[in-house]
Amino acid sequence: MKEIVLIIGGIYGTLAVVFGAFGAHALKKRFSEDQLKSFETGVKYQMYHAIMLIISGIVFPFIGVSQQLIAWFFIIGIFLFSFSIYGLTLSASAGKKIKILGPITPLGGLLLILGWIFFTINIAEIASYL
Known part of the structure; x- marks a missing residue:
């Protein structure tokens, strides 16, 4: 999981x-x-969370479900949040806005928030052993 x-x-x-x-x-x-x-918001959030994935990959062994959830929340959250924004803006500029993408963006945001919550809980547990 760490390599992925x-x-x-x-x-x-x-x-x-x-x-x-x-x-x-x-x-x-x-x-x-x-x-x-x-579009720039999608790019920024994608980069911030790509960095968080890399930090998580360095810090966590991903042996427990809670740590694995961090990875999946960030991986899926980035995709749903940023890529739905890309789809919305590109389709709107072509005059054919894909409206189904609108509700997907906040779902991605919720997953990113859950990723941060799980990261915080898990990093606090690891810090207590140091």
Whole structure:
């Protein structure tokens, strides 16, 4: 599990840089100011949580269910949150907004929050042994 978390963290981080550059250059002329800000929010949250995945992969052995949930909450949460924002903004700029993606974004956000809660609980347990 540790290797998977680190690899996915690296992939998400790489994609955040690619999407950030794509948004800053290719989409700047195509998007409205609000769409660009939303797209940038997706990129920022993706990068922040890619870093958290890598930190989690370094810190935790992922031997317990609680630690495994951290990884899955972040992995799925990033995908649902950031990628739904990308889909919403890209489809809206084409005049065909995919409305089903709207409710997916807060679900991704909830998973990210749960990831942080589980991270905090687990890191506190590990810190007590040091």
